[in-house]
Amino acid sequence: MIKLNLGVNKDVSNEEYHADREYISSSGIKKLYWDELAYEKEYILGEKEDKAPSNALQEGTAIHTKILEPHLYDQQIVVYQEFDKRGNAYKAFELQNPGKLVISLSQQMRLDGMFKAYQDRPEAVELINSSEKEFTICKEINGIKCKVRADAINIDKGMIIDIKSTGYSAELETFKANAYSKLLSYDISAALYSMVAEAEYGKPFDFYYVVISKSEYKCEIYKASEVAQINGRNKIFKALEKLAYYRANGKWPENGKKAPEKGAYIIRDL
Template identity: 25%
Template sequence: MTAAVEASAPALGLHTDLSNESYHADKTSLSSSGARKLLPPSCPAKFRWEQDNPQPPSKTFDYGNAAHKKVLGNGPELVVIEDDTWNTKDVKAAVSEARSRGAIPLKQHEMDMVDAMVDAIRRHPLAAALLDPAYGAPEQSGFWIDEASGIRCRVRFDWLPSIHEGRLIIADYKTCTDASNEAMQKDIDKYGYNQQADWYETGARALGLGDQATELLLIAQEKKPPHLVNVIGIGLGSRLLAAAKNRRAIETFAECTSTGHWPGYADHEPNYLELPGYAENRDKEIYL
C-alpha cells in the first residue's frame, strides 16, 4: 500500500457524513460484499475485476437505491422523467443528464411505487420503530483494522441508532420480490446475508458502538403491492458459519494483496467434480 493511497483513504473510525462515492472509492479496505465475492461460488479474480471495473447503473439497482433514498432519507437525487417511453432523443438526453450528476431517473409510476413502499414501511410497527428518524441516522461508514490479519476493513451501515445505550440493533433495508420466510431463507444463502450480519456486528464492536449482544436485523420489503415487510434476524448457527467464512475471506484478501495474485477457479490443477447430490441419488435409484 503506497503512502499516496494511505493518505487518500478515509481515517479509521466512524464517519457520519462520508459520501457513498468516497466510501466505495477506498480500494485499500475490504467490505462485506467484497468478502462474499472472494469466496466460492465466486473467486478472487472476479473480486479484483469488479473492483477495477465498476458496473453501470441498472433498473434493478435504480429501484433499490430509490427505495433506500425514500425510506432512509439519504442518497442520490430522484428525478421523474415525464414520459412513458424513454426512446426519444430528448428523453434519452434527460436520462443521461440525470445520471451524469449522480441522480436516479424514474418514470412517474416508478416513483409512485417507491412512495407506496415508504407508506407501507411507516405502517409496519417494528420496521417503523427501527427506522425512526428521531432515534437514528442513515448511511454511516466505519473503517477499522482486523487485528488477526492487519487488513483494513470497512462497513456502511444503512441505519444506526443515535442513542447507543443497551443492546445495539442495526437495521439493514432490503428490497426483494418475495419477503416470505421461505424465500428469505434462500436469499440468506444466495446473497450471504448471514455473512453481512456477522461483518456488520463485528464492525460495530470494532468501532466501539456495541458489544457481543449487537445484532443486525434485515428489513425485507416486496417491490410489488401491497409491499409487504418482514423483519428478519439471522440464527446463531448461521452467524457462526458466517464468521468462519468471513475469516477465510479476510485471509484470502490478505494473501492476494500481499502476492498480487488473484486466482480464478483452477490455475494449476483441474477441478474434479462429482454429480450434484440430488442427481447422484436419482441415478443410483434408477441404474444401480
Template identity: 30%
Template sequence: MTSQKILNMPDKDYRNAEGVANSELKLIENSQSDYIWSKNAPVDATKNEAAQLGTALHCKLLEPERYDDLVLVASVKGRTTKAFQEMQADNPNNIVLTPDEAEKINIMAASVAAHPSAKAIINAQGDCESSIFATDPETGVLLKCRPDKDCVKSLGALVDVKTTAIIDDWRAKDSFGNSLRWKNPLFTYDYGHQAAFYLYVASLHYGFDVNKFTFVVVSKSISMGKYPVGVFSVTRQELQAWGFWGRMLDNIEKYQMCHETNTWIAEEGFSFEIIHDDNVDDVEVTFEGDN
C-alpha cells in the first residue's frame, strides 16, 4: 500500500488496522516496551471518563447525525452507581453519560457554534473522521492517522478538536527566552508531535506538502458562566523549528528498527540536568574578631 483514505471506517476497525499511529510512536520514543504494553494491557472502561467525554463532544460537533446512536444518557447522576455501571456493561459500543455530562456536552457544542472562527472551521467542507494510510518512503513503515476533520482541499489544513482545562495555556508564548511557552499544550501534551505526524502522513497521501494544522479548543472549565473557545494553528515550518518534525521522523525510524529486529525489551534511565555555574565566585566568610 502506498496511500489510501477510507471514509466511514469504524473507529474500532481503524485501531485494529495495520499501521503505526502517532500515539504509538510517542510510546516507542520513551520505551519500545510501552508499545507492546499498549497492545495488550486491559482497559478499565469505568475509569475512562475523560476519553468518553472527549469522544462525545467530537461526535456532537463533527458528526451530529451519529450522536443519538452513539451516546446514551443514564437516568442516574453518579458514574459510581451500580445502575450506571451496569448500563455501561450492557452497551459496550456506546458512550454512556450522566444527565449532567450530557448537558455539559450540549452547552460546549453550542459554545463552539457561537465562536465565529471555530464555527467556520467546523462548517467548512471536509471529511470528518476519515482514516488515512500511507507508506513512509524512507523506512517502508505503514503509517496511519485519523484527523478529526480533513480540510486540506477547502482550507489547506487538518483540523483537530481538543478540550482543555485552561484555555489560556494555549496562549502561553516564549518571550525573551523565558519558559512560558513550555506551559503550552504543544509541549506539555506533545500535541506538536501529533501535528507533525498528521501533516507528514497527509502529505504522503496527497502527494504535496500539507503545511497547516489547526486546533479548535474548548475549555472544560467555566469562565463567567461560559466554556471558552479558541482556534490555534501551527505550520510545518514552526514544527520543524521547534524540533517536533525531527523527533517524529526519528520515532518512525526507531519503530522500523525495533520491528525488523524484534527488539521490544527496554529499560529507561534517568535524565536530570545538573547546572554548574562557573561564573559564581567563591565567597569568603569573615567571623567577628578575625584580623
C-alpha cells in the first residue's frame, strides 16, 4: 500500500487514496463540519457502515472511469446483459467477475447517453484532455494534513476540473440548488481543492464543474464563484478548528457550531 506524502503524489490508485487515514479529504471535512460525532464514528473509531453502492454511485464511478481513465474501463467494469440485477443468474455473474463493478444493461444505456452528451461539448472535452487526470496533492492547512484528488488539473492555466453526474437537470439554477446543499456541499470541495493546489504551486486556481445530466443527457460547464469559494474556505477553517481542538483535548468543543471568529465571514450565494 502506497503511503501518501506532503506534495504531489504520483501513481496513487483511487483505492489507495481512499484507504489513507493520515490525511483528511473533502468528504471528511464535510462530515466534520456538519456533524463531528458522525465524523468521529467513521474516521476515528473506524465504525463506518458498509453499504452496497447505489446505482447512482456506480454510474458516477463508471462515467468518471470512461472519461478520465478509459484504458482501465474494461478492466474494472463489466456489463450484465439484463436490465435488472437480480436473481441467481446475476449472483453467479458477480462471482465470475470478482473485483469488478457490475452494471446492468439499463445502466450501460444511461452511461452511453451521458458519454455522448460529454463528447458533444467540445469545451468540456478540451478541458479534460488538456489536463492531468486523477491528480493527488497533500498539504497542511492550519497544521492539519489534507488531501485532494482532482479529476483533472491544468497547472499552467491554474484550472481544476471536477466531473459531476446528476439525475437532475444540468441547468444552472437546479445544479446550484443541489451543489450547495448540506447533502453535497460542493463549496467545500471547490475551496479545498483550490487551496491545496494554490499552496503547492504558489498561484491561484479556478475550479470548474463539468456537469452531466442522465435525465436529459446534457453537459454543462460552470465555474465555482468567488462567493462559493469564500463560503467553502470558512467552512473548512471551522471544521479543521474542531479537529485541532479534539486532538488537543480528546473531546469536541462544546459549541461546535459557534459563529465564525472575527475575520471569517459567510456571504450568501444568490
